[in-house]
Amino acid sequence: MSIPAQKLSPRFEQTLKSALAHFAPGADDRALASHVKKLSDYYLIAPGSATPWDKDFALPATLAYFMPLNGVRLAQVFREVQRFLPSEAITEIWDFGSGLGTTQWVLEDQTWLEPRPLYSIEISGRAAKVHDEMQTFGARWKSEARRAPTPKRGALAVFSYSFLEMQKTLPDLAAFDHWLILEPSTRERGRALMDWRSQFIAAGLEPLAPCTHSLACPLLTHSPRDWCHMRVHFEGPEWFQSMEEHLPMKNRTLTYSYLLASRVVRDEAWRGAARIVGDTLPEKGKTRQMICRGPQREFFSWLRKNGEPPLIPHGALVKDIGTPEIKGGELRVGPLEWTF
Numbered sequence: 001m002s003i004p005a006q007k008l009s010p011r012f013e014q015t016l017k018s019a020l021a022h023f024a025p026g027a028d029d030r031a032l033a034s035h036v037k038k039l040s041d042y043y044l045i046a047p048g049s050a051t052p053w054d055k056d057f058a059l060p061a062t063l064a065y066f067m068p069l070n071g072v073r074l075a076q077v078f079r080e081v082q083r084f085l086p087s088e089a090i091t092e093i094w095d096f097g098s099g100l101g102t103t104q105w106v107l108e109d110q111t112w113l114e115p116r117p118l119y120s121i122e123i124s125g126r127a128a129k130v131h132d133e134m135q136t137f138g139a140r141w142k143s144e145a146r147r148a149p150t151p152k153r154g155a156l157a158v159f160s161y162s163f164l165e166m167q168k169t170l171p172d173l174a175a176f177d178h179w180l181i182l183e184p185s186t187r188e189r190g191r192a193l194m195d196w197r198s199q200f201i202a203a204g205l206e207p208l209a210p211c212t213h214s215l216a217c218p219l220l221t222h223s224p225r226d227w228c229h230m231r232v233h234f235e236g237p238e239w240f241q242s243m244e245e246h247l248p249m250k251n252r253t254l255t256y257s258y259l260l261a262s263r264v265v266r267d268e269a270w271r272g273a274a275r276i277v278g279d280t281l282p283e284k285g286k287t288r289q290m291i292c293r294g295p296q297r298e299f300f301s302w303l304r305k306n307g308e309p310p311l312i313p314h315g316a317l318v319k320d321i322g323t324p325e326i327k328g329g330e331l332r333v334g335p336l337e338w339t340f
């Protein structure tokens with residue numbers, strides 16, 4: 001048995017293909033890969049700096065590579081929004097650092113969330129213009145550009161790969177009732193986001209996901225090195241895979257860090273749940289997997305003598321862990337049901 005891979009939704013893929021045909025006509029796999037390499041090198045040299053939308057490689061590289069990957073991560077994170085926020089609690093959505101509208105294209109696939117006001121805040125006129133033109137390819141949602149946020153009660157702020165980049169212009173934490181932040185899963189940015197979690201709690205918001213509680217973050221307080229991140233297995237479409245053959249990096253799994261914080265309190269049904277915050281770690285005589293269900297740094301553990309350990313995806317949620325025997329931070333769990 002293996003962990004199922006996520007794919008681009010047909011609708012999102014079609015939007016990207018239409019945009020590539022329109023904005024990068026005639027670019028073949030090799031040309032696209034060369035643009036991707038340049039933008040990737042740019043981000044490596046200047047981490048956290050703004051996307052260089054004025055460079056000719058930025059647009060095709062974003063459409064062919066960064067948007068599909070960010071979109072798959074964001075779609076996975078929206079499963080948690082659906083799990084914890086009732087649709088009627090979200091009155092409008094503000095997309096900060098919206099780029100070419102990754103948030104909008106992921107919203108198009110959220111059948112549980114009927115379209116409602118969607119506002120995009122994007123500093124680059126070029127990116128905002130391309131995003132606007134892309135809406136003519138067919139969209140249920142209608143994104144409107146705004147210079148500054150004027151949220152009403154029930155507004156959701158979305159930051160997809162833009163939160164730590166926009167530190168100097170962040171709105172007041174109390175201005176939004178819900179916050180969804182997705183960041184690259186580097187140690188530095190993951191830990192910075194874990195630090196922000198306490199500021200959201202101090203502002204009266206509850207960290208609904210990936211956190212299972214509002215107590216101290218065990219990865220932050222019990223380790224100088226760990227950072228909370230998730231992993232999703234990815235199977236790109238054929239055109240993506242053939243472009244990827246010309247790239248030094250392969251994307252079989254995608255990692256990310258995220259935080260969903262809200263004034264909506266955690267549903268009682270999820271109290272005591274455990275989040276899987278690590279990959280399976282095979283060791284001599286046992287297999288361990290890090291979990292989060294409170295302020296302690298803990299692991300599920302399965303002894304080899306009891307048979308094959310289960311394959312639980314990194315990021316899954318276990319609602320009921322039963323009453324396992326606990327030994328030195330290890331929970332000797334039995335069969336478990338999980339959702340992902």
Ligand SMILES: C[S@@+](CC[C@H](N)C(=O)[O-])C[C@H]1O[C@@H](n2cnc3c(N)ncnc32)[C@H](O)[C@@H]1O
Pocket residue numbers: 050051066067070096097098099100101102103121122123124127159160161162165166169
């Ligand atoms: C890495 S891109 C992410 C784009 C998109 N959210 C995504 O997930 O694909 C970050 C975006 O934030 C924008 N940005 C950076 N600083 C900003 C600011 N102060 N106000 C508005 N947009 C900003 C950049 O121009 C860029 O389009």
